[in-house]
Amino acid sequence: MNHNLVDLLIHDASVWTPGGLLVDGAVAVRRGIIDRVGLMRDAHHWPEPSRRLDARGMLLLPGLVNTHTHAAMSVFRGLADDLSLEEWLRKHIFPAEARFVNVETVYWGTLLSCVEMLRTGITTVCDGYFFEDAAAEAAERSGIRAVMGQGIIDFPSPDCSDPSRAPAIVRQFLDRWKDHPRVKPSIFCHASYTCSPETLKKSHALARERNALFQIHLAEGPGEVDQIRRQYGLTPGRHLHGTGVLEPGTLAVHCIHLDEEELDLLASSGAGVSHCPESNMKLASGVAPVPELLRRGVPVGLGTDGPASNNDQDLFGEMRSAALLHKVHRMDPTVMSAPQVLDMAAMGGARALGLGDEIGAIEPGRRADLVLVDMDRPHLTPLYHVPSQMVYAASGADVHTVMVDGEILLENRRFVHLDVDEIMENVRKIKKSVKKSSSSVIGVL
Template sequence: MKKQVDLVIEARWLCPIVPKNTLLEYQSVVIQSGKIVDICAITSASDLYQANEIVQLTEHVLIPGLINLHTHAAMSLMRGVADDLTLMTWLSEHIWPAEQAVLSEQYVQDASLLACAEMLSGGITCFNDMYFYPKATSVAASQAGIRANLGLVVLEFPTAYATDAADYLQKGFDAHDSWRGNPLISTCIAPHAPYTVSNQTFETVLTYAEQLGLGIHTHLHETRDEIAQSQTEFGLRPLQRLAQLGLLGPNFLAAHGVHLIDSEIDMLAEFGCHIAHCPSSNLKLASGIAPISKLLAKGVNVGLGTDGAASNNRLDLFAEMRLSALLAKGMSEDATVIPAHQALEMATINAAKAMGLEDKIGSIEIGKLADLTAVKLNESIINPCYDPISHLVYTCGREHVSHTWVTGELRYSNGLYANIEPLELKEIINMWQPKLQLHKH
C-alpha cells in the first residue's frame, strides 16, 4: 500500500547543503503537511508514495530556499532615490528626509509586499528584516507567503513610528504579540546601530532578549567614520563597547562587519557571534570590503544579506553569492577561498544558524520545513553545465529561478505569484513614487 502524501518534487539534481559538498541526481523530495518526510531516488518514491501532486524538474537543480540575512524590506520603494553618495550623506540628506515624508503603516505594508515579490521571484524564502512598523511587514509577508524574522527596531530619536527607545520597544513587543502563532513570522530585537543607541538602551535590549529568548540584530563596523565616532565618544571601538555591555553571544548578529581588526575577529569567534555580509551595499556606499575569508578561517558564522533596495538596488542573493566569492578571492589573492558550495551555504544554512532557525530551514533534510527553490539550467546561453553548484554561484542569475516553495506551498512559479497580483504591485508603485520623487538625488 502506497503512503498518501501532499507533494513529491522530482529533481534532476538536488543540492541538500547538509551533508557538505553533496550533489545528488534523480532524487525525489517527499512533502507532507509542509515538512520534508523523505528524500530518495525518483524510482523508489514512485513505488512508495501516492502524491496529490508531482512536480517534475527534469532540467533543474533543487536547493534549499535562499535566506536574506539582512534587509530593510520597506525600502524597496526607495530604490534609486539617492545613488552614488557616501553613507552618512545618503542617510541624513536623502533617506531620512524621504522616510519622514512617507513613513506610515500603509507605506511599510505596501513597500514590503513589493520586496516580498522581488525576493520570492529570486528564490528567497526567508528574510531577516529591520524596519519601522514591523506589524505592517508581517501582514505583507503573510500575504506573500514568505518567511520573515522581523526585527523590533530601536532608536533613541523620534520618527513617525515612535518617540524614544522605550516607545520603540513597547511598539515592537505589541507587534511581536500580534503575530504570535503565525508559523511564518519570528522575532528578534534590532537596536539600529551603536551610533544611534545608548548604553542604557543596549542593556535594556539585552535584558529583554535574554528573557524572551530572542536574537539581537544590529549594524556594526560598517564604516570607518562609525568607528572613529565611537572612539571619540566612548574611548572604545563599537565592538569593544558592545562586548563590555555583555551583548556578544550566539544570539548576536552583526550586519556588515566591514572594518574588523584581527582581535575583533577572534572575539566574534570566541563568543559565537554571526555576521551578515552585504557585499553589494558595502561596495555601492563605498564602505569597504569585509574580511570574510579571515572571519570564515576563524570559524565565525557568516551569512549573506542584500541590505535594503535603497543601498543595493536589488534584493538578489544570486548577485551576493557570486560577489562574495569573487571579492574574497580577490582580497586574499587565493582562488580557493569561498568555493561555490560555501557561497551557497552562506545563503542558506549559515543564515538559518544566524537566526537560530537551523533546525527548521536552510537545508533539505528529513524533518525540516519544505522551503525550496528550483533553478532551471537548460538555457543554451548558460550551458554547457559541468557542475550545477558552480553554475548556481558563478553563472546563474535570479531570472533562472522557476519555482519557490515555502512550507511546501508553491509561492512563485515562472513569473506568477500565488498570492500577489501584478496589478497590485503596479498600483503600489504608482501611488508612492510621486511622493518619493521629491527626494530624488
C-alpha cells in the same frame, strides 16, 4: 483518510543535498516538512502523493536565506545613489524616512520586496525597519518565511516620536507575532552610534526574555569607528562586546572594521554575522573579513541590505559578488570558493538566524522551503559543478518554482496567490507622492 499519503512529490529533479548532487532524484513533502529524499527508482515505492511536480531539467535547491534587508525601503530604490554612507543616510534617507515612512508605505514597500525576493529564490528573509507590524503583515501575505525586526533608535523615528515609548511598541509587536508559524518577531537596534549602551542592554534583555533574534549593524564604515572612539574611547567591536549583547541569538550585520582581537571576541560570543557585499561595495564601506570569520567558525550568511543601498534583493547576485570581491581584494582566487558561498546563501544564513535545525538544506525533517532552478538555459549548459554554476553563471531570473513549508508560492515564474501588478501600482503611487512633495527636502529629485 490515508495517513500514508504525502502532499507533494517533486520528481525527476537534480537534487542538491548536503551529500552532493542527486541525479534523477525525488523529494516527498508531508505537512510542510521534507519527508523523503532519494532516487527516482526508489520513489516508485513511496506513498502515493496528492500532487506531483515534474522537475525534469531542473535543479532543486534549498531556499535561499537573505539575512539582512530593510524591505520597505524599496519605495526609495534609486532615490539617492553614489554618495558616502554618512551623506546618503543623513542628507537623503533620514529626511525621506521622516516624511514618507508610514503604515501604508511600509506595507506596500515590504510586499514588493517579498515579491522580488521570492521570485529570485529567497524563501527566508530577515528584516529590520519601522512600523514593523505593517511589514510583518506584508511578509505574512506573501507567504515568505520571515524574521521581522522592529527598529529602535534613540532619537525620534517615523513610528515613534518619543523614544521613551519605543519599548512599549516593541513589546506590543513581540506579543502580536509570537505564535505565528512563519513570521518571527525580532528586535533591531540600528547601531551603537544611534543607540546608547542602556538602550542596547535593555533591548537585548527583552529579546532574550522572548527568545527573539537581536539584530544590530556593526562596524559598517570608518565614520562609525571614529564616532564610537570619540564617544566611548573604544573600537565598535570592543564597545559592543562590552555592552554584553554579543551572544548566541544576536545577528551582527556588516562586521567590516574589526581587528584580529575583535574577530576573536565575535567568534567566542556565538553571535551570527550577516555579510552584505554589494551594499558594502556600493557605499564603499570596506571589505568584511569573511574568510577570517569562517575560519573561526562564525555562522555567516549573505544579505542584500535594503533596496535603497543595493539596489536589488537578488541573493544570486550577492553570491557572485561575495566570491569575486574577496578574491580581488586579496589577489587570491582560492578564497571564498563557490561551494563555500553557496553554503553561506542557505545553511550559513539559516545558522546565523538561529534556524539551522529547521531550514537551509534538503534532508528529511527540515521544512520544505525549496527552489527549482530552470537549468535548460544556454548560460547554464553544460553542468559540471552545481556550486560553480549557481555562483558564477546563474541569476535570480532562472528561478522557476518556489515553495515555503511545502506551499507553492511561485510556479513556472508566476505567483499563485499574489497580484503583482496591484503591488507594483501601489508602489508607483507612493513614488509619485514622494516626488511631488519632496523636491524641497531632497535635492536630488
